[in-house]
Amino acid sequence: MSNLYIHYPYCKQACHYCNFHFSTMKKGRDQIMGLIEKELEIRVNEVKSPLESIYFGGGSPSLISSKSLGCFIQKIKEDFEISNEVEITMEVNPDDVSKDYLLGLKESGINRLSLGIQSFFEKDLQLMNRAHSADQAHKSLGLVGKYFDNFSLDLIYGMPNSNLLDWKKNINLALEHNPLHISAYALTVEKKTALYHQIKQNRVMPISDEAVKDQYDFLIDKMDSEGYINYEFSSFGKPGYFSVNNQNYWNGKAYLGLGPSAHSYDGIGKRSWNISNNHLYAAGVNSKKLDLESETLNTKDMYNEYIMTGLRKIDGLSLDHIKKVFGKTYASYLEEQVGRHLDQRNIFWDGDYLKVSKQSKFLTDGIAADLFII
Numbered sequence: 001m002s003n004l005y006i007h008y009p010y011c012k013q014a015c016h017y018c019n020f021h022f023s024t025m026k027k028g029r030d031q032i033m034g035l036i037e038k039e040l041e042i043r044v045n046e047v048k049s050p051l052e053s054i055y056f057g058g059g060s061p062s063l064i065s066s067k068s069l070g071c072f073i074q075k076i077k078e079d080f081e082i083s084n085e086v087e088i089t090m091e092v093n094p095d096d097v098s099k100d101y102l103l104g105l106k107e108s109g110i111n112r113l114s115l116g117i118q119s120f121f122e123k124d125l126q127l128m129n130r131a132h133s134a135d136q137a138h139k140s141l142g143l144v145g146k147y148f149d150n151f152s153l154d155l156i157y158g159m160p161n162s163n164l165l166d167w168k169k170n171i172n173l174a175l176e177h178n179p180l181h182i183s184a185y186a187l188t189v190e191k192k193t194a195l196y197h198q199i200k201q202n203r204v205m206p207i208s209d210e211a212v213k214d215q216y217d218f219l220i221d222k223m224d225s226e227g228y229i230n231y232e233f234s235s236f237g238k239p240g241y242f243s244v245n246n247q248n249y250w251n252g253k254a255y256l257g258l259g260p261s262a263h264s265y266d267g268i269g270k271r272s273w274n275i276s277n278n279h280l281y282a283a284g285v286n287s288k289k290l291d292l293e294s295e296t297l298n299t300k301d302m303y304n305e306y307i308m309t310g311l312r313k314i315d316g317l318s319l320d321h322i323k324k325v326f327g328k329t330y331a332s333y334l335e336e337q338v339g340r341h342l343d344q345r346n347i348f349w350d351g352d353y354l355k356v357s358k359q360s361k362f363l364t365d366g367i368a369a370d371l372f373i374i
Ligand SMILES: C[S@@+](CC[C@H](N)C(=O)[O-])C[C@H]1O[C@@H](n2cnc3c(N)ncnc32)[C@H](O)[C@@H]1O
Pocket: 017, 018, 019, 020, 057, 058, 059, 060, 061, 091, 092, 093, 094, 115, 116, 117, 118, 154, 155, 156, 185, 186, 187, 188, 189, 190
C-alpha cells in the first residue's frame, strides 16, 4: 500500500507565519500540473499499487482548475489501482470556494476537503495576512457542507494577541459547521517569515507558553466532549474519519511526493525530497534529471522518529514493537529513560503501550525529546 502527495507551489499572497514552499508569482502556474504529471511518469515505479490515499497540498492547490485536476486524477487512475474508497483530499483556501468549483472538485474525484480557516476573527486573519475574511470563512464552510460530507478544517492557536475567550469562540464557531475532522496547530514562529521579524522588532507580541497551553488544554477537552477523537496531537476526528493520508505518514508507510519541495519515503528508511525552487524543478523535470536530495535514516534516527510519532498518536508507542524492530538494547534504553516522566505522571504504561497522560499532552514533544537517543 502506498500514498501519493502532490505539492502545488503557488499562493495568492504570503501568509505572515508560513514557511512552506510556495511562490506568489503568476509565471509558471499554467505549466506546473503538466510538469508534475511528467514527474509522475518518471517516478511511477517508485510507488506500488494499490494506492491508499492521494493528497493535494501546498501552497494553495485550490488555485488548480477543477478541469486540470480532473485530468490529473484521471492520469493517476490510469497508472495505479485505486478503489472507489480511496481518500483523495485537497487543501482548499476559503477564498477559492464557490459552488461551481466545489462541484468541479467532486466531479474530478476529490472526496475529502481540508479548509484552511485558521481563525474566524478578522483581527487574526489580518495579522496572519490571510487572503480571506471572517465572512468568507463562514460562507465557504457553509457551501462546503452542502456538497461534501467529509471535510476538515485547520485552525491555528497561540497567535499573538490571542486569548482564551476568543479561542473558545473560534472552536465553537468551527463546530457549528459540523466538520468530521479538525486539525488545530500551535503557531510555530518560523525564521524567515514576516511574523518572525514583526516579533523581533516588538511590533507584535507573542503570548506566553502557559497561555498557549491553556488554549490547547481547552481544545482537547472541548473536542472530547463533542465526540471527536484526538487521534494525534493536532488532529481530531469523528470515529471513522481520521485522515488516512496523515495516519499512513505517521505510521511510516511509503509515499511518493510530487512537485517542488515534496518529500517522499520508501517505507524502509530512505527519504528524498525535490528541490524547493519552481524554476529549477521545471528544468529538472524537463531534462528528466530530477533535482532530488535524499538521506537514509539509520536505526537511531528511525527509533527517535518512532518515539516522536508514537507519543503524538492515540495508540502510544509499543515496547514490543521496539524490541522486534530495533532490538532489546533500544527497549532497555527506553525503560531506563522513562522513569522521571512516569514518576511525574506525564506518561503511563497501558499494557505494552506507552502513552502521554491527558494533563501532560501539551508537553508531548518535550517528553519525546527526553527519550531520544542522541
Ligand atoms: C501549508 S498550509 C496549506 C493550506 C492552504 N494553503 C491554506 O493556507 O489554507 C497547511 C496548514 O498548515 C498550517 N500552518 C502553516 N504554517 C503554520 C505555522 N507556522 N504554524 C502553525 N500552523 C501552520 C495552517 O493551519 C495551514 O492550514
